[in-house]
Amino acid sequence: MKHALFLLLILSLAIAGCGGNDKPADTGKLYVVATTMQVGDLIRVIGAEHVELSVLMGPGIDPHQYKASAGDVDRLTQADLIVYNGLHLEAKMGEVLERLNSRKPTLAAAEAVPEAELIVLDGAHDPHLWFDVARWRLALDAVAAKLAEVDPEHAAHYQTNATAYRAQLTELDEYCRAQISRIQPQQRMLITAHDAFNYLGRGYGLEVVGLQGISTVTEAGTADVQNLAALIASRKIPALFMETSVSPRAIEAVREAVRAKGFEVVVGGEIYSDAMGDSGTPQGTYLGMVRHNVDTIVSALTGGEGK
Numbered sequence: 001m002k003h004a005l006f007l008l009l010i011l012s013l014a015i016a017g018c019g020g021n022d023k024p025a026d027t028g029k030l031y032v033v034a035t036t037m038q039v040g041d042l043i044r045v046i047g048a049e050h051v052e053l054s055v056l057m058g059p060g061i062d063p064h065q066y067k068a069s070a071g072d073v074d075r076l077t078q079a080d081l082i083v084y085n086g087l088h089l090e091a092k093m094g095e096v097l098e099r100l101n102s103r104k105p106t107l108a109a110a111e112a113v114p115e116a117e118l119i120v121l122d123g124a125h126d127p128h129l130w131f132d133v134a135r136w137r138l139a140l141d142a143v144a145a146k147l148a149e150v151d152p153e154h155a156a157h158y159q160t161n162a163t164a165y166r167a168q169l170t171e172l173d174e175y176c177r178a179q180i181s182r183i184q185p186q187q188r189m190l191i192t193a194h195d196a197f198n199y200l201g202r203g204y205g206l207e208v209v210g211l212q213g214i215s216t217v218t219e220a221g222t223a224d225v226q227n228l229a230a231l232i233a234s235r236k237i238p239a240l241f242m243e244t245s246v247s248p249r250a251i252e253a254v255r256e257a258v259r260a261k262g263f264e265v266v267v268g269g270e271i272y273s274d275a276m277g278d279s280g281t282p283q284g285t286y287l288g289m290v291r292h293n294v295d296t297i298v299s300a301l302t303g304g305e306g307k
């Protein structure tokens with residue numbers, strides 16, 4: 001009998017070890033699959049030890065362009081709960097997510113915000129809600145409620161974790177507002193390759209200009225580059241910013257065009273738009289990622305006096 005148990009243990013370890021894309025060997029935990037790192041971080045914080053989490057899109061991954069791999073579909077099929085951003089952020093996964101919608105519990109976290117509070121650009125809802133820290137608390141509430149619904153046994157734990165994290169989000173919201181208010185009003189302009197920061201702009205008083213629009217799918221044209229360069233030169237904006245999940249090409253083109261007008265704009269640093277940093281680093285968490293962005297922006301737009 002002992003021998004048989006031992007054999008079973010070895011066998012289950014072997015299965016857990018090789019099937020990287022499969023549901024983890026039955027841990028008795030709720031298996032949650034998240035698309036982006038931002039929604040994954042909500043699950044990590046609220047679900048804590050009661051949840052086995054798998055995040056499909058890692059650092060540097062662009063969710064607008066991301067297509068589900070066969071391994072992803074396996075994981076999604078095995079999940080007890082699927083959480084994604086929604087508002088068409090995961091544009092190329094729409095069909096897969098829709099198909100699973102009718103078969104198992106799913107939650108589009110960003111769609112928890114009332115429609116009237118969403119930003120509309122070019123006739124579409126801006127999906128980058130996580131940069132409005134105050135409203136991201138609504139996504140947090142929705143995730144906590146969904147976890148409690150799917151796994152009622154641990155509902156009290158999820159609620160406790162959500163309440164504690166809510167306080168941290170409130171603190172972060174205040175930090176963002178206080179830091180950004182230190183930038184001279186005429187220089188409160190955030191220029192990036194794609195238009196991911198409109199919620200940050202609306203929430204904290206930054207004028208936001210993205211070269212490519214709210215998706216990365218369409219590329220910017222020469223006229224867009226020239227118009228933006230003229231704006232930067234006339235307003236003497238000191239810095240523009242790279243994004244970790246978008247090619248630096250467009251931003252380099254703008255820099256060149258500004259230089260041709262006799263003005264120098266520097267790259268103020270790399271900020272996180274649609275992906276977060278490596279897990280295990282501060283920027284691999286939502287709180288650390290937002291702080292990094294705000295500190296980088298404020299430092300560059302105040303000439304290094306921001307910190």
Ligand SMILES: [Zn+2]
Pocket residue numbers: 064128194195196214215216273274
């Ligand atoms: Zn985006």
